[in-house]
Amino acid sequence: xxxxxxxxxxxxxxxxxxxxxxxxVKAPDAACPRCGSPLHKRKSGSxxxxxxxxxxxxxxxxxxxxLPIMRTVSLGDVDDNTILSGIIELWVKGSPDLAVIxxxxxxxxxxxxxxxxxxxxxxSQRGSQWAQRQRGKLYRLVEFIGxxxxxxxxxxxxxxxxxxxxxxxxxxxxxxxxxxxxxxxxTMIASMTFDxxxxxxxxxxxx
Amino acid sequence: MTMPSQGLKPALAxxxxxxxxxxxTVYRRRKLARGEVARCVRCDALLARHxxxxxxxxxxxxxxxxxxxxxxxxxxxxxxxxxGHQISATLWGCIxxxxxxxxxxxxxxxxxxxxFLPIVKMGFLFWILAYARQRRRAPGFRWIMxxxxxxxxxxxxxxxxxxxxxxxxKAHMYFEVQANPxxxxxxxxxxxxxxxxxIDVRRFWDLTEETPA
Ligand SMILES: [Zn+2]
Ligand SMILES: [Zn+2]
Numbered sequence: 001x002x003x004x005x006x007x008x009x010x011x012x013x014x015x016x017x018x019x020x021x022x023x024x025v026k027a028p029d030a031a032c033p034r035c036g037s038p039l040h041k042r043k044s045g046s047x048x049x050x051x052x053x054x055x056x057x058x059x060x061x062x063x064x065x066x067l068p069i070m071r072t073v074s075l076g077d078v079d080d081n082t083i084l085s086g087i088i089e090l091w092v093k094g095s096p097d098l099a100v101i102x103x104x105x106x107x108x109x110x111x112x113x114x115x116x117x118x119x120x121x122x123x124s125q126r127g128s129q130w131a132q133r134q135r136g137k138l139y140r141l142v143e144f145i146g147x148x149x150x151x152x153x154x155x156x157x158x159x160x161x162x163x164x165x166x167x168x169x170x171x172x173x174x175x176x177x178x179x180x181x182x183x184x185x186x187t188m189i190a191s192m193t194f195d196x197x198x199x200x201x202x203x204x205x206x207x
Numbered sequence: 208m209t210m211p212s213q214g215l216k217p218a219l220a221x222x223x224x225x226x227x228x229x230x231x232t233v234y235r236r237r238k239l240a241r242g243e244v245a246r247c248v249r250c251d252a253l254l255a256r257h258x259x260x261x262x263x264x265x266x267x268x269x270x271x272x273x274x275x276x277x278x279x280x281x282x283x284x285x286x287x288x289x290x291g292h293q294i295s296a297t298l299w300g301c302i303x304x305x306x307x308x309x310x311x312x313x314x315x316x317x318x319x320x321x322x323f324l325p326i327v328k329m330g331f332l333f334w335i336l337a338y339a340r341q342r343r344r345a346p347g348f349r350w351i352m353x354x355x356x357x358x359x360x361x362x363x364x365x366x367x368x369x370x371x372x373x374x375x376x377k378a379h380m381y382f383e384v385q386a387n388p389x390x391x392x393x394x395x396x397x398x399x400x401x402x403x404x405x406i407d408v409r410r411f412w413d414l415t416e417e418t419p420a
Pocket of ligand 1: 015016017018019020032033034035036037
Protein backbone atom coordinates (compact mmCIF):
# COMPACT_ATOMS: atom_id res chain seq x y z
CA UNK A 1 0.00 0.00 0.00
CA UNK A 2 2.10 2.84 1.27
CA UNK A 3 5.35 3.33 3.14
CA UNK A 4 3.62 5.02 6.04
CA UNK A 5 4.07 2.69 9.04
CA UNK A 6 1.01 1.55 10.90
CA UNK A 7 0.90 0.89 14.62
CA UNK A 8 -0.41 -2.64 14.15
CA UNK A 9 2.61 -3.47 11.93
CA UNK A 10 5.03 -2.06 14.48
CA UNK A 11 3.43 -3.93 17.37
CA UNK A 12 2.11 -0.75 18.94
CA UNK A 13 -1.31 0.24 20.20
CA UNK A 14 -2.46 3.79 20.72
CA UNK A 15 -4.64 4.20 23.82
CA UNK A 16 -7.90 5.92 22.86
CA UNK A 17 -8.52 7.37 26.26
CA UNK A 18 -5.16 9.08 26.88
CA UNK A 19 -3.30 8.75 23.55
CA UNK A 20 -0.45 6.86 25.20
CA UNK A 21 1.59 4.75 22.80
CA UNK A 22 1.76 1.24 24.19
CA UNK A 23 3.47 -1.96 23.16
CA UNK A 24 1.08 -4.65 21.96
CA VAL A 25 1.58 -7.47 24.48
CA LYS A 26 -1.07 -9.53 22.66
CA ALA A 27 -2.95 -10.31 25.85
CA PRO A 28 -6.74 -10.05 25.82
CA ASP A 29 -6.81 -8.24 29.15
CA ALA A 30 -4.01 -5.78 28.39
CA ALA A 31 -4.49 -2.38 29.96
CA CYS A 32 -2.94 1.01 29.28
CA PRO A 33 -0.18 1.61 31.85
CA ARG A 34 -1.05 5.28 32.06
CA CYS A 35 -4.86 5.39 32.35
CA GLY A 36 -5.79 1.77 32.99
CA SER A 37 -8.22 1.49 30.08
CA PRO A 38 -8.39 -1.79 28.17
CA LEU A 39 -6.11 -1.91 25.14
CA HIS A 40 -7.29 -3.42 21.88
CA LYS A 41 -5.62 -3.37 18.51
CA ARG A 42 -9.10 -2.78 17.12
CA LYS A 43 -12.35 -2.18 18.96
CA SER A 44 -13.49 -5.69 19.83
CA GLY A 45 -16.26 -7.20 17.76
CA SER A 46 -16.68 -3.93 15.92
CA UNK A 47 -18.50 -5.37 12.88
CA UNK A 48 -20.97 -7.52 14.80
CA UNK A 49 -21.78 -4.88 17.37
CA UNK A 50 -22.15 -2.03 14.89
CA UNK A 51 -24.40 -4.13 12.65
CA UNK A 52 -26.57 -5.16 15.61
CA UNK A 53 -26.90 -1.57 16.83
CA UNK A 54 -27.60 -0.27 13.36
CA UNK A 55 -30.40 -2.80 12.83
CA UNK A 56 -31.84 -2.07 16.28
CA UNK A 57 -31.74 1.67 15.55
CA UNK A 58 -33.51 1.13 12.26
CA UNK A 59 -36.27 -0.83 13.97
CA UNK A 60 -36.86 2.13 16.25
CA UNK A 61 -36.57 4.55 13.37
CA UNK A 62 -39.60 3.22 11.52
CA UNK A 63 -42.16 3.84 14.33
CA UNK A 64 -40.36 7.12 15.08
CA UNK A 65 -41.37 8.34 11.64
CA UNK A 66 -44.75 6.66 11.28
CA LEU A 67 -46.15 7.40 14.73
CA PRO A 68 -47.01 10.98 15.68
CA ILE A 69 -44.49 12.66 17.98
CA MET A 70 -46.69 15.44 19.33
CA ARG A 71 -50.37 16.31 19.85
CA THR A 72 -51.51 19.90 19.84
CA VAL A 73 -54.93 20.67 21.21
CA SER A 74 -56.05 24.17 20.36
CA LEU A 75 -59.60 25.25 21.26
CA GLY A 76 -60.88 21.71 20.97
CA ASP A 77 -59.01 21.16 17.73
CA VAL A 78 -56.84 18.04 18.04
CA ASP A 79 -53.87 17.81 15.73
CA ASP A 80 -51.32 14.99 15.76
CA ASN A 81 -47.97 15.71 14.16
CA THR A 82 -45.39 13.29 12.85
CA ILE A 83 -41.83 14.44 12.32
CA LEU A 84 -42.51 15.13 8.66
CA SER A 85 -45.86 16.86 9.10
CA GLY A 86 -44.31 19.05 11.81
CA ILE A 87 -41.65 20.15 9.35
CA ILE A 88 -44.24 20.88 6.67
CA GLU A 89 -46.26 22.92 9.13
CA LEU A 90 -43.18 24.88 10.10
CA TRP A 91 -42.41 25.50 6.45
CA VAL A 92 -45.91 26.70 5.60
CA LYS A 93 -46.80 28.73 8.67
CA GLY A 94 -43.58 29.74 10.31
CA SER A 95 -40.17 30.00 8.90
CA PRO A 96 -38.86 28.02 5.94
CA ASP A 97 -35.25 28.53 7.17
CA LEU A 98 -35.91 26.73 10.41
CA ALA A 99 -37.90 24.08 8.57
CA VAL A 100 -34.79 23.34 6.52
CA ILE A 101 -32.70 23.07 9.70
CA UNK A 102 -35.20 20.72 11.35
CA UNK A 103 -35.49 18.70 8.15
CA UNK A 104 -31.71 18.31 8.07
CA UNK A 105 -31.46 17.33 11.73
CA UNK A 106 -34.46 14.99 11.85
CA UNK A 107 -34.54 13.39 8.41
CA UNK A 108 -31.30 13.94 6.50
CA UNK A 109 -28.89 13.21 9.35
CA UNK A 110 -30.50 9.92 10.53
CA UNK A 111 -30.89 8.63 6.98
CA UNK A 112 -27.33 9.65 6.17
CA UNK A 113 -26.16 7.82 9.28
CA UNK A 114 -27.89 4.58 8.27
CA UNK A 115 -26.51 4.72 4.75
CA UNK A 116 -23.04 5.84 5.79
CA UNK A 117 -22.57 3.25 8.52
CA UNK A 118 -24.03 0.52 6.30
CA UNK A 119 -21.68 1.50 3.50
CA UNK A 120 -18.67 1.66 5.83
CA UNK A 121 -19.47 -1.73 7.33
CA UNK A 122 -19.97 -3.50 3.99
CA UNK A 123 -16.97 -1.94 2.25
CA SER A 124 -14.63 -2.53 5.20
CA GLN A 125 -15.80 -6.12 5.67
CA ARG A 126 -15.01 -6.79 2.02
CA GLY A 127 -11.58 -5.26 2.50
CA SER A 128 -12.31 -2.74 -0.21
CA GLN A 129 -9.64 -0.17 -0.99
CA TRP A 130 -12.13 2.03 -2.76
CA ALA A 131 -12.18 5.70 -1.71
CA GLN A 132 -10.61 5.05 1.69
CA ARG A 133 -9.90 8.71 2.40
CA GLN A 134 -13.46 9.71 1.55
CA ARG A 135 -14.83 6.87 3.63
CA GLY A 136 -12.73 8.07 6.56
CA LYS A 137 -14.13 11.55 6.11
CA LEU A 138 -17.66 10.19 5.90
CA TYR A 139 -17.15 8.44 9.23
CA ARG A 140 -15.91 11.62 10.89
CA LEU A 141 -18.89 13.52 9.48
CA VAL A 142 -21.31 10.96 10.91
CA GLU A 143 -19.59 11.13 14.28
CA PHE A 144 -19.64 14.91 14.29
CA ILE A 145 -23.24 15.61 13.29
CA GLY A 146 -24.99 12.60 14.84
CA UNK A 147 -26.20 14.15 18.08
CA UNK A 148 -27.86 17.13 16.37
CA UNK A 149 -30.74 14.80 15.50
CA UNK A 150 -31.90 15.18 19.09
CA UNK A 151 -33.25 18.60 18.03
CA UNK A 152 -36.87 17.54 17.48
CA UNK A 153 -36.99 15.66 20.77
CA UNK A 154 -36.02 18.82 22.65
CA UNK A 155 -38.51 20.89 20.65
CA UNK A 156 -41.35 18.58 21.71
CA UNK A 157 -40.21 18.74 25.35
CA UNK A 158 -40.07 22.54 25.28
CA UNK A 159 -43.44 22.93 23.61
CA UNK A 160 -45.06 20.50 26.03
CA UNK A 161 -43.72 22.45 28.98
CA UNK A 162 -44.75 25.73 27.40
CA UNK A 163 -48.23 25.14 26.09
CA UNK A 164 -50.29 24.11 29.09
CA UNK A 165 -53.50 26.10 29.03
CA UNK A 166 -55.65 23.22 30.15
CA UNK A 167 -58.80 22.89 28.12
CA UNK A 168 -58.06 25.58 25.57
CA UNK A 169 -54.73 24.52 24.32
CA UNK A 170 -52.23 21.90 25.20
CA UNK A 171 -49.29 20.04 23.76
CA UNK A 172 -48.62 16.40 24.62
CA UNK A 173 -45.74 14.16 23.63
CA UNK A 174 -46.75 11.03 21.71
CA UNK A 175 -44.87 7.70 21.43
CA UNK A 176 -43.07 8.67 18.20
CA UNK A 177 -40.82 11.05 20.10
CA UNK A 178 -39.67 8.28 22.45
CA UNK A 179 -38.78 6.04 19.51
CA UNK A 180 -36.98 8.91 17.84
CA UNK A 181 -34.93 9.73 20.96
CA UNK A 182 -33.92 6.09 21.23
CA UNK A 183 -32.98 5.99 17.54
CA UNK A 184 -30.61 8.91 18.02
CA UNK A 185 -29.00 7.37 21.11
CA UNK A 186 -28.55 3.96 19.47
CA THR A 187 -27.11 5.35 16.23
CA MET A 188 -24.66 7.40 18.29
CA ILE A 189 -23.50 4.26 20.08
CA ALA A 190 -23.34 2.47 16.71
CA SER A 191 -21.00 5.08 15.25
CA MET A 192 -18.81 4.90 18.38
CA THR A 193 -18.62 1.11 18.11
CA PHE A 194 -17.41 1.21 14.54
CA ASP A 195 -13.63 1.24 14.33
CA UNK A 196 -12.53 3.58 11.52
CA UNK A 197 -9.13 1.84 11.34
CA UNK A 198 -10.95 -1.10 9.75
CA UNK A 199 -11.38 1.06 6.64
CA UNK A 200 -7.62 0.84 6.15
CA UNK A 201 -7.04 -2.74 7.21
CA UNK A 202 -7.55 -4.43 3.86
CA UNK A 203 -8.49 -7.99 3.24
CA UNK A 204 -6.86 -10.27 5.79
CA UNK A 205 -7.55 -8.84 9.17
CA UNK A 206 -9.63 -9.64 12.17
CA UNK A 207 -10.31 -8.27 15.61
CA MET B 208 4.20 17.30 6.43
CA THR B 209 5.18 14.96 9.20
CA MET B 210 8.14 12.65 8.89
CA PRO B 211 7.04 9.06 9.21
CA SER B 212 9.14 7.28 11.75
CA GLN B 213 11.48 4.61 10.45
CA GLY B 214 13.24 1.70 12.10
CA LEU B 215 11.32 1.93 15.31
CA LYS B 216 12.23 -0.22 18.27
CA PRO B 217 8.94 -0.88 20.00
CA ALA B 218 10.57 -2.34 23.09
CA LEU B 219 9.65 0.69 25.10
CA ALA B 220 7.21 2.88 23.33
CA UNK B 221 7.72 6.46 24.47
CA UNK B 222 5.05 9.13 24.07
CA UNK B 223 7.15 10.70 21.37
CA UNK B 224 4.81 9.33 18.78
CA UNK B 225 1.40 10.17 17.48
CA UNK B 226 -0.82 7.35 16.33
CA UNK B 227 -3.65 8.41 14.07
CA UNK B 228 -6.84 7.25 15.73
CA UNK B 229 -8.62 6.91 12.43
CA UNK B 230 -6.17 4.81 10.43
CA UNK B 231 -3.44 3.67 12.84
CA THR B 232 -0.57 5.43 11.07
CA VAL B 233 2.42 6.26 13.27
CA TYR B 234 4.15 9.64 13.25
CA ARG B 235 6.97 11.18 15.19
CA ARG B 236 5.72 13.94 17.42
CA ARG B 237 6.89 17.42 16.68
CA LYS B 238 6.38 20.88 18.05
CA LEU B 239 3.61 22.73 16.30
CA ALA B 240 3.89 26.35 15.28
CA ARG B 241 1.30 28.87 16.39
CA GLY B 242 -2.09 28.01 14.92
CA GLU B 243 -0.69 24.96 13.17
CA VAL B 244 -2.72 21.81 12.74
CA ALA B 245 -1.11 18.43 12.09
CA ARG B 246 -3.13 16.13 9.88
CA CYS B 247 -2.64 12.50 8.99
CA VAL B 248 -1.07 12.07 5.57
CA ARG B 249 -2.93 8.84 4.95
CA CYS B 250 -6.48 9.70 6.00
CA ASP B 251 -6.46 13.46 6.62
CA ALA B 252 -7.78 13.12 10.18
CA LEU B 253 -6.64 15.56 12.83
CA LEU B 254 -3.50 14.40 14.63
CA ALA B 255 -2.89 17.36 16.90
CA ARG B 256 -3.29 21.07 16.90
CA HIS B 257 -1.42 23.92 18.46
CA UNK B 258 -3.20 25.02 21.60
CA UNK B 259 -3.78 28.73 21.50
CA UNK B 260 -5.72 28.58 24.76
CA UNK B 261 -3.51 27.83 27.74
CA UNK B 262 -4.47 26.22 31.03
CA UNK B 263 -5.28 29.62 32.53
CA UNK B 264 -7.53 30.48 29.59
CA UNK B 265 -9.32 27.15 29.85
CA UNK B 266 -9.82 27.68 33.56
CA UNK B 267 -11.51 31.02 32.87
CA UNK B 268 -13.65 29.40 30.16
CA UNK B 269 -14.83 26.65 32.48
CA UNK B 270 -15.75 29.13 35.21
CA UNK B 271 -17.65 31.25 32.68
CA UNK B 272 -19.42 28.14 31.44
CA UNK B 273 -20.42 27.24 35.00
CA UNK B 274 -21.87 30.70 35.61
CA UNK B 275 -23.74 30.61 32.30
CA UNK B 276 -25.03 27.14 33.12
CA UNK B 277 -26.43 28.24 36.47
CA UNK B 278 -28.08 31.25 34.83
CA UNK B 279 -29.48 29.09 32.04
CA UNK B 280 -31.08 26.81 34.59
CA UNK B 281 -32.59 29.31 37.00
CA UNK B 282 -34.09 31.70 34.48
CA UNK B 283 -36.97 30.67 32.25
CA UNK B 284 -35.98 30.00 28.67
CA UNK B 285 -39.21 31.04 27.00
CA UNK B 286 -42.42 32.64 28.21
CA UNK B 287 -45.73 32.26 26.49
CA UNK B 288 -48.72 34.49 26.94
CA UNK B 289 -52.38 33.95 26.12
CA UNK B 290 -55.31 35.97 27.44
CA GLY B 291 -53.30 37.27 30.35
CA HIS B 292 -51.94 33.84 31.25
CA GLN B 293 -48.18 33.59 31.42
CA ILE B 294 -46.33 30.31 31.29
CA SER B 295 -42.57 29.96 31.41
CA ALA B 296 -40.49 26.95 30.57
CA THR B 297 -37.23 26.01 32.23
CA LEU B 298 -35.10 22.99 31.52
CA TRP B 299 -36.33 21.18 34.63
CA GLY B 300 -39.89 22.10 33.76
CA CYS B 301 -39.39 20.29 30.45
CA ILE B 302 -37.85 17.25 32.10
CA UNK B 303 -40.58 16.98 34.71
CA UNK B 304 -43.46 17.33 32.29
CA UNK B 305 -42.01 14.73 29.92
CA UNK B 306 -41.83 12.34 32.85
CA UNK B 307 -45.47 13.00 33.77
CA UNK B 308 -46.68 12.79 30.18
CA UNK B 309 -45.47 9.20 29.76
CA UNK B 310 -42.31 10.06 27.87
CA UNK B 311 -39.95 9.00 30.67
CA UNK B 312 -37.29 7.93 28.19
CA UNK B 313 -37.17 11.46 26.81
CA UNK B 314 -37.08 12.86 30.35
CA UNK B 315 -34.08 10.69 31.19
CA UNK B 316 -32.26 11.56 27.95
CA UNK B 317 -32.85 15.27 28.54
CA UNK B 318 -31.84 15.12 32.21
CA UNK B 319 -28.60 13.32 31.36
CA UNK B 320 -27.50 15.18 28.22
CA UNK B 321 -28.63 18.66 29.31
CA UNK B 322 -28.14 18.62 33.05
CA PHE B 323 -26.19 15.88 34.79
CA LEU B 324 -23.49 15.14 32.25
CA PRO B 325 -22.73 18.82 31.56
CA ILE B 326 -22.35 19.29 35.32
CA VAL B 327 -20.02 16.30 35.56
CA LYS B 328 -18.00 17.61 32.62
CA MET B 329 -17.65 21.16 33.94
CA GLY B 330 -17.01 20.05 37.50
CA PHE B 331 -14.32 17.58 36.52
CA LEU B 332 -12.65 20.05 34.14
CA PHE B 333 -12.65 22.67 36.89
CA TRP B 334 -11.01 20.21 39.28
CA ILE B 335 -8.37 19.07 36.78
CA LEU B 336 -7.59 22.62 35.66
CA ALA B 337 -7.38 24.03 39.18
CA TYR B 338 -4.46 21.67 39.77
CA ALA B 339 -3.05 21.83 36.26
CA ARG B 340 -2.43 25.55 36.77
CA GLN B 341 0.39 24.52 39.10
CA ARG B 342 1.39 21.75 36.69
CA ARG B 343 0.08 19.21 39.14
CA ARG B 344 -2.24 16.28 38.81
CA ALA B 345 -5.47 16.58 40.74
CA PRO B 346 -6.40 13.81 43.18
CA GLY B 347 -8.33 11.17 41.28
CA PHE B 348 -6.75 12.39 38.02
CA ARG B 349 -6.78 9.01 36.35
CA TRP B 350 -10.43 8.04 36.69
CA ILE B 351 -11.60 11.63 36.23
CA MET B 352 -9.78 11.82 32.89
CA UNK B 353 -11.23 8.46 31.83
CA UNK B 354 -14.73 9.61 32.83
CA UNK B 355 -14.30 12.91 30.97
CA UNK B 356 -13.38 10.99 27.85
CA UNK B 357 -16.43 8.73 28.14
CA UNK B 358 -18.86 11.57 28.94
CA UNK B 359 -17.48 13.68 26.07
CA UNK B 360 -19.98 12.97 23.26
CA UNK B 361 -23.05 12.89 25.50
CA UNK B 362 -23.60 16.56 26.33
CA UNK B 363 -26.09 18.31 24.09
CA UNK B 364 -26.65 21.84 25.42
CA UNK B 365 -25.93 23.36 22.01
CA UNK B 366 -28.69 21.24 20.42
CA UNK B 367 -31.06 22.45 23.11
CA UNK B 368 -30.36 26.09 22.18
CA UNK B 369 -31.35 25.42 18.59
CA UNK B 370 -34.36 23.46 19.86
CA UNK B 371 -35.48 26.48 21.90
CA UNK B 372 -35.34 28.67 18.80
CA UNK B 373 -37.47 26.20 16.86
CA UNK B 374 -39.92 25.92 19.77
CA UNK B 375 -40.26 29.71 19.93
CA UNK B 376 -41.06 29.92 16.23
CA LYS B 377 -43.51 27.01 16.43
CA ALA B 378 -45.34 28.38 19.45
CA HIS B 379 -45.42 31.77 17.76
CA MET B 380 -47.71 30.31 15.13
CA TYR B 381 -50.48 30.26 17.75
CA PHE B 382 -49.43 32.35 20.72
CA GLU B 383 -47.48 35.29 21.87
CA VAL B 384 -44.01 34.18 22.86
CA GLN B 385 -40.95 35.84 24.16
CA ALA B 386 -37.44 34.68 24.78
CA ASN B 387 -36.15 35.00 28.34
CA PRO B 388 -32.68 35.46 29.90
CA UNK B 389 -32.34 31.68 30.12
CA UNK B 390 -31.99 31.37 26.38
CA UNK B 391 -29.24 34.01 26.28
CA UNK B 392 -27.35 32.25 29.02
CA UNK B 393 -27.62 29.12 26.88
CA UNK B 394 -26.33 31.13 23.95
CA UNK B 395 -23.24 32.07 25.96
CA UNK B 396 -22.84 28.45 26.99
CA UNK B 397 -23.02 27.46 23.33
CA UNK B 398 -20.20 29.87 22.44
CA UNK B 399 -17.99 28.47 25.20
CA UNK B 400 -18.71 24.92 24.10
CA UNK B 401 -17.66 25.88 20.57
CA UNK B 402 -14.44 27.39 21.90
CA UNK B 403 -13.81 24.27 23.93
CA UNK B 404 -14.58 21.81 21.17
CA UNK B 405 -11.21 22.50 19.53
CA ILE B 406 -9.41 21.52 22.71
CA ASP B 407 -8.39 17.92 23.22
CA VAL B 408 -8.54 17.49 26.98
CA ARG B 409 -6.29 14.45 26.68
CA ARG B 410 -3.35 16.85 26.52
CA PHE B 411 -3.52 17.10 30.32
CA TRP B 412 -1.91 13.68 30.45
CA ASP B 413 1.22 15.16 28.91
CA LEU B 414 0.87 18.58 30.44
CA THR B 415 0.88 17.61 34.07
CA GLU B 416 3.59 15.80 35.91
CA GLU B 417 3.11 12.36 37.25
CA THR B 418 2.76 12.46 41.02
CA PRO B 419 1.60 9.51 43.05
CA ALA B 420 -1.98 10.08 44.14
ZN1 LIG C 1 -4.43 5.18 28.23
ZN1 LIG D 1 -4.91 8.71 9.74
